[in-house]
Amino acid sequence: MSDDGGRVAVVTGASSGIGAATAARLAAEGFRVVVGARRLDRLRAVAEPIGATALPLDVTDPASVEAFCAEVPDCALLVNNAGGALGRDPIARADDADWLAMYDSNVLGVLRMTRALLPALVAGGDGHVVTIGSIAAHEPYPGGGGYNAAKFAVRAVMGVLRQELLGQPVRVTEIDPGMVETEFSLVRFGGDEAQADAVYQGMTPLTADDVADCVAWAATRPSRVNIDQIVVLARDQAGARTVHRRS
Numbered sequence: 001m002s003d004d005g006g007r008v009a010v011v012t013g014a015s016s017g018i019g020a021a022t023a024a025r026l027a028a029e030g031f032r033v034v035v036g037a038r039r040l041d042r043l044r045a046v047a048e049p050i051g052a053t054a055l056p057l058d059v060t061d062p063a064s065v066e067a068f069c070a071e072v073p074d075c076a077l078l079v080n081n082a083g084g085a086l087g088r089d090p091i092a093r094a095d096d097a098d099w100l101a102m103y104d105s106n107v108l109g110v111l112r113m114t115r116a117l118l119p120a121l122v123a124g125g126d127g128h129v130v131t132i133g134s135i136a137a138h139e140p141y142p143g144g145g146g147y148n149a150a151k152f153a154v155r156a157v158m159g160v161l162r163q164e165l166l167g168q169p170v171r172v173t174e175i176d177p178g179m180v181e182t183e184f185s186l187v188r189f190g191g192d193e194a195q196a197d198a199v200y201q202g203m204t205p206l207t208a209d210d211v212a213d214c215v216a217w218a219a220t221r222p223s224r225v226n227i228d229q230i231v232v233l234a235r236d237q238a239g240a241r242t243v244h245r246r247s
């Protein structure tokens, strides 16, 4: 990674959606951006036009996290974004493998990345951890079991971290979006486009750029200001399951 000025921001899960938009926005704000994800071709296509460094990263694999973080000796901002949902099964038919995978990427992924980069975040004297949670961390909904459990856990982890780091030069922010049109629903429904499209039918969801805007705003407040939490929903959404649809 070349040292050409600017503070270093790491964005996990930046090969699409919110992570890709956040990487672009942070680059525009003057950060030197390092992006990670599993699909390297997609990641490079995001990184190249914004001058970011693309490195392979699977947040569920401790060796991958270690190799990634070894390439990032300096880090001022960590955006824990990698994750997502798998399936909409009710608890009566819950699939252990889906639950384990959601817990591994959303919760343990945040743990692994944060733990690995904390020494650099502290040493820099003005660090910041921003984690993308979800409205699912606030409101359980039928069929949301595994994702709700994972995002509630992420929220707990961020609350603990905020208290454990009190007195150290590291800010902790949780950003909890509602419906955002990305590849999220396509992944959740195993590539079923009709099911994914139906999620946003008749309503106007947030865009990935809207969430990137929240990340950038929190990250560019003065160092004395800690934005603890942002819950951001589309105007057409008033709760996890309360959505206004035009026919």
Ligand code: NAP
Pocket: 012, 013, 014, 015, 016, 017, 018, 019, 036, 037, 038, 039, 040, 042, 057, 058, 059, 060, 081, 082, 083, 084, 085, 105, 132, 133, 134, 135, 176, 177, 178, 179, 180, 181, 182, 183, 184, 185, 187, 208
């Ligand atoms: P997305 O378009 O599917 O993007 C998910 C990103 O996470 C991809 O870049 C994916 O890259 C990466 N990822 C997944 N597993 C990973 C792993 N094990 N290691 C590294 N990267 C991994 O969905 P999105 O909406 O942008 O989701 C981003 C975050 O926002 C997630 O945490 C999600 O839970 C949260 N969120 C989304 C919504 C929504 O409605 N879209 C709402 C609230 C919260 P690779 O597959 O290339 O690794």
